[in-house]
Every structure is written in structure tokens, then in C-alpha cells.
Amino acid sequence: MGNGKPRLRFIKPMEPVQVAEPPVSDDWLHEIKYDGFRTQLVLDWAGARAFSRHGHDWSKRYWPAIQAAEMLPASSFIIDGEMTALDADGRPNFHAMHSRIRWNAELLTYVTFDLLYLDGEDLRALPLVERKARLWKLVKPADGIIQYSVHVEGNGADFFAAVDKMGLEGMVSKRRESLYRGGKTEAWVKAKCWDIGEFELLGIRREPGRPPVALMARDGKYAGGAMINANLSIKERLWRRVEEARAKQPAGVPTAVVDGVEWVRPGIVARVKTLRGEAKLRHASMLDFREG
Structure with a gap:
């Protein structure tokens, strides 16, 4: 005082x-x-x-x-x-x-x-x-x-x-x-506000009763997950690509998110909608993908 x-x-x-x-x-x-x-x-x-x-x-x-x-x-x-x-x-x-x-x-x-x-x-x-x-x-x-x-x-x-x-x-x-x-x-x-950007697809997690989630990276660093909200034809094309490109777990992914993930080889680039200004993906959805 x-x-x-x-x-x-x-x-x-x-x-x-x-x-x-x-x-x-x-x-x-x-x-x-x-x-x-x-x-x-x-x-x-x-x-x-x-x-x-x-x-x-x-x-x-x-x-x-x-x-x-x-x-x-x-x-x-x-x-x-x-x-x-x-x-x-x-x-x-x-x-x-x-x-x-x-x-x-x-x-x-x-x-x-x-x-x-x-x-x-x-x-x-x-x-x-x-x-x-x-x-x-x-x-x-x-x-x-x-x-x-x-x-x-x-x-x-x-x-x-x-x-x-x-x-x-x-x-x-x-x-x-x-x-x-x-x-x-x-x-x-x-x-x-929302941004749409490109991320590297690391893998897919599919669980019964839940929407599939895509795990993403940007510049080689894990960036988070995105719900796969693409239309049916894009999803089917993605599932085929995942089957063809199976890989081992990449480095740098948190252990809390790795269970049940199907990892893919590098080369798939996803278009993702996510909240602007966040360090990691938040409320994100995967819209489409292409070969990198």
C-alpha cells in the first residue's frame, strides 16, 4: 500500500x-x-x-x-x-x-x-x-x-x-x-474469416460412425486434421489413391493422433478450408486433392 x-x-x-x-x-x-x-x-x-x-x-x-x-x-x-x-x-x-x-x-x-x-x-x-x-x-x-x-x-x-x-x-x-x-x-x-489453401496429405483416419479425417502438413510440418467434406466421386478417387500409396508413419506427427491412420506416400496435395489466422488447422475441411 x-x-x-x-x-x-x-x-x-x-x-x-x-x-x-x-x-x-x-x-x-x-x-x-x-x-x-x-x-x-x-x-x-x-x-x-x-x-x-x-x-x-x-x-x-x-x-x-x-x-x-x-x-x-x-x-x-x-x-x-x-x-x-x-x-x-x-x-x-x-x-x-x-x-x-x-x-x-x-x-x-x-x-x-x-x-x-x-x-x-x-x-x-x-x-x-x-x-x-x-x-x-x-x-x-x-x-x-x-x-x-x-x-x-x-x-x-x-x-x-x-x-x-x-x-x-x-x-x-x-x-x-x-x-x-x-x-x-x-x-x-x-x-x-476462412482461408482456402493447399496442404500435403499425410494420411486418412476412417472410424465407424464418424466422418473421415485427413491429416495434413504444411512445409513438411504437421498442421492438423481436416474433415473430408468432398463429394462422393472425389472421396472414391481419394480412397483408391490411399490404397495405392500406403506408407509408413512420417516423422513429426503427435502420438495422440496416429491411431488408426492409413499413411500415404508424399505427392498428394489437398485443398483445405480452415479458419484464418490459426497456427494449426481449426474447423477445417478437405475440399479436393491433386497429385503434387
């Missing part, structure tokens, strides 16, 4: 649930889903510090954001946002995060999207639109390390189409009147 006051404490973040399509009614706000590390900036009488999604103190890693936070016109606050690595065109580049954290933390950008506490007042019981209005007043002009997540109201389908066209990971939709409650909530939802 200092000055007789306790320090502000980390608050469990509010987490969106994933949905297939964004909401379309007018009582939702829509923001770009920034691909980075969820971060909470806290300022009190002893200075600023940064917490990870799970409450770990990452202040030393994010020291430039800490310095910027202490310049904001407030004596205390708790800000929710995403620590990102933005390219020159403003797009989040998750692959650049680790190198910037280690070597160039001044090139990180903290994109703010909520304000939980300000100058002695707990704001979590206020509607989101009011919290964001106060956040903007705190961080404007928001053109340095600390920036502001601009939103649009309504027109979720159009916003999603624009996000997809820009090649971004997805979007987050939030009810205008939502209060801030830690943990998973249906008052915030996220919709992710």
Missing part, C-alpha cells in the same frame, strides 16, 4: 464466444479482431503495469506501452485491449509479435477497446457505448503506441464482408448496452 490506498488489481477479461456468422441487428457494435495478445493496462498511484490474458505481469516486455500509459491524462485506470504488431498498412501481423516483444517493443501497438475503471470510478456497470466514449476521451488522438479500436454500429454482414476482403482474421461484435463481466459471454461474439 501507498498513500493508504491499495493498488488496483487485474480483472478477469470478458471473452467472446465464437459464432459462424456475425449478428445483424442494430443493437451490436462491430470491431476488427486484432490478432495479438490480450492485454490489460493498469495505472494507479505506483505507476502503470501490463497484464496478460491470465493475469501475468508483462510490464517489462511491454515497457514502451507502460511509458505511454503513464502519459495519459488520468491518475488511475484499467484499460482492456490487444497488444499487436501492425504492418505498415495497419494490418495485424501475429508472426511478428515474438520478435518485436524481444527486440523491438517500441514497434508494438496497444489497441484499446474497453475501459473498466477511471479515476476512482468502476465503470463495468455502464453500457459498452458509454465506456468506449470515455475510453476515447482518455486515449485520443490515439496515434502513437496506444491506439483506439474504432467500431461501426449495425450492418454486421457488410462489416464482415469488408474484413474478409481485407484479408483480416475476423471481427468481434458486442452488444451496445453490454456490461463488463469477466469470462465467456454471449454479449460479445467473434466471427472468423
Whole structure:
């Protein structure tokens, strides 16, 4: 304690649930889903510090954001946002995060999207639109390390189409009147965009009563599994190819996924639909294949 006051404490973040399509009614706000590390900036009488999604103190890693936070016109606050690595065109580049954290933390950008506490007042019981209005007043002009997540109201389908066209990971939709409650909530939802790309087919797992799964690699490294949602003629052609190209288990595949897999020799390239921005295949489906 200092000055007789306790320090502000980390608050469990509010987490969106994933949905297939964004909401379309007018009582939702829509923001770009920034691909980075969820971060909470806290300022009190002893200075600023940064917490990870799970409450770990990452202040030393994010020291430039800490310095910027202490310049904001407030004596205390708790800000929710995403620590990102933005390219020159403003797009989040998750692959650049680790190198910037280690070597160039001044090139990180903290994109703010909520304000939980300000100058002695707990704001979590206020509607989101009011919290964001106060956040903007705190961080404007928001053109340095600390920036502001601009939103649009309504027109979720159009916003999603624009996000997809820009090649971004997805979007987050939030009810205008939502209060801030830690943990998973249906008052915030996220919709992710899809990519279609080519992967190397490693093998097939066929189990009674379950859809067949194709195990994939990219650049020689295991990338995960994809449901085989191709039409019947493609499936039959694939089964024949698997029978002709049986092989031993390749290196680098996790032991948890190898049971019952029919491995194939290299040379089959699959076209796969998967969620954008994921390190491994997620909710993926194999659409077709060709000889590599």
C-alpha cells in the first residue's frame, strides 16, 4: 500500500464466444479482431503495469506501452485491449509479435477497446457505448503506441464482408448496452474469416460412425486434421489413391493422433478450408486433392 490506498488489481477479461456468422441487428457494435495478445493496462498511484490474458505481469516486455500509459491524462485506470504488431498498412501481423516483444517493443501497438475503471470510478456497470466514449476521451488522438479500436454500429454482414476482403482474421461484435463481466459471454461474439489453401496429405483416419479425417502438413510440418467434406466421386478417387500409396508413419506427427491412420506416400496435395489466422488447422475441411 501507498498513500493508504491499495493498488488496483487485474480483472478477469470478458471473452467472446465464437459464432459462424456475425449478428445483424442494430443493437451490436462491430470491431476488427486484432490478432495479438490480450492485454490489460493498469495505472494507479505506483505507476502503470501490463497484464496478460491470465493475469501475468508483462510490464517489462511491454515497457514502451507502460511509458505511454503513464502519459495519459488520468491518475488511475484499467484499460482492456490487444497488444499487436501492425504492418505498415495497419494490418495485424501475429508472426511478428515474438520478435518485436524481444527486440523491438517500441514497434508494438496497444489497441484499446474497453475501459473498466477511471479515476476512482468502476465503470463495468455502464453500457459498452458509454465506456468506449470515455475510453476515447482518455486515449485520443490515439496515434502513437496506444491506439483506439474504432467500431461501426449495425450492418454486421457488410462489416464482415469488408474484413474478409481485407484479408483480416475476423471481427468481434458486442452488444451496445453490454456490461463488463469477466469470462465467456454471449454479449460479445467473434466471427472468423476462412482461408482456402493447399496442404500435403499425410494420411486418412476412417472410424465407424464418424466422418473421415485427413491429416495434413504444411512445409513438411504437421498442421492438423481436416474433415473430408468432398463429394462422393472425389472421396472414391481419394480412397483408391490411399490404397495405392500406403506408407509408413512420417516423422513429426503427435502420438495422440496416429491411431488408426492409413499413411500415404508424399505427392498428394489437398485443398483445405480452415479458419484464418490459426497456427494449426481449426474447423477445417478437405475440399479436393491433386497429385503434387
